[in-house]
Amino acid sequence: MGEVRSYRGSCHCGKVAYEATADLSSVMECNCSICGRKGALMAFVPAESFRLLSGEGATTDYQFGKKAIHHRFCPTCGIHAYAEGQRAGKPMFMLNVRCLDGVDPWALSVNRVDGKSR
Numbered sequence: 115m116g117e118v119r120s121y122r123g124s125c126h127c128g129k130v131a132y133e134a135t136a137d138l139s140s141v142m143e144c145n146c147s148i149c150g151r152k153g154a155l156m157a158f159v160p161a162e163s164f165r166l167l168s169g170e171g172a173t174t175d176y177q178f179g180k181k182a183i184h185h186r187f188c189p190t191c192g193i194h195a196y197a198e199g200q201r202a203g204k205p206m207f208m209l210n211v212r213c214l215d216g217v218d219p220w221a222l223s224v225n226r227v228d229g230k231s232r
Contacts, residue, residue, distance in 0.1 A: 116140070122167075123213040125188035125195045130169030132196060134159050134209055141211050141222050146229030148178065148185060152194050154210040155219050161205035164196075183208070 116139025124131040142156045143149070149156075173186040183199040197208040212219050 121209070121214045121217065123195055123209060123215065125169075125193035125213065126191040127188060127193075128168075129190050130173055130186070130188045130193075130195050131167040132169075132209075133165045133167060134207065135163040136209060138211060138214075138217065138222055140225050141219075142227055143224050144227045144229040146232070148176075149229060152210075153212070154194060154208075155212055155222065155224060157209045157211050158201060159207050159209060161198075161207060164207040164209075 116137045118135060118137045120133060120135050121138075122131065122133050136157045136159045138157055142158075143154075144156070169188070172189070174189045176185040176187065177183065183197050185194060185197045187194040193210075193213065195210055195213045198206070199208070200206060211217055211222065
């Protein structure tokens, strides 16, 4: 387990912004049909570690397949800043680490997941 700290994230235009407390010692990259296209690096946090600062009701929600995950993106700039769903029956958020201020995604340890084969 790495260092848990607070981060601020947003879409490109800033219409959608959030704060989250997360451990970025290992982030996930998935090659499923949506993740492979949007190129997100993901960190998962429980709902109590996420706070939406702006964009409440302003995001566009995309769901597919089992419709278990709400992929949220800004309707103005199109950036997928976060997603929400459940993990082990508890509400969770997926942060797009590439949207976090002051984080160098190339310096992170990336766990690659073969979501395409699931």
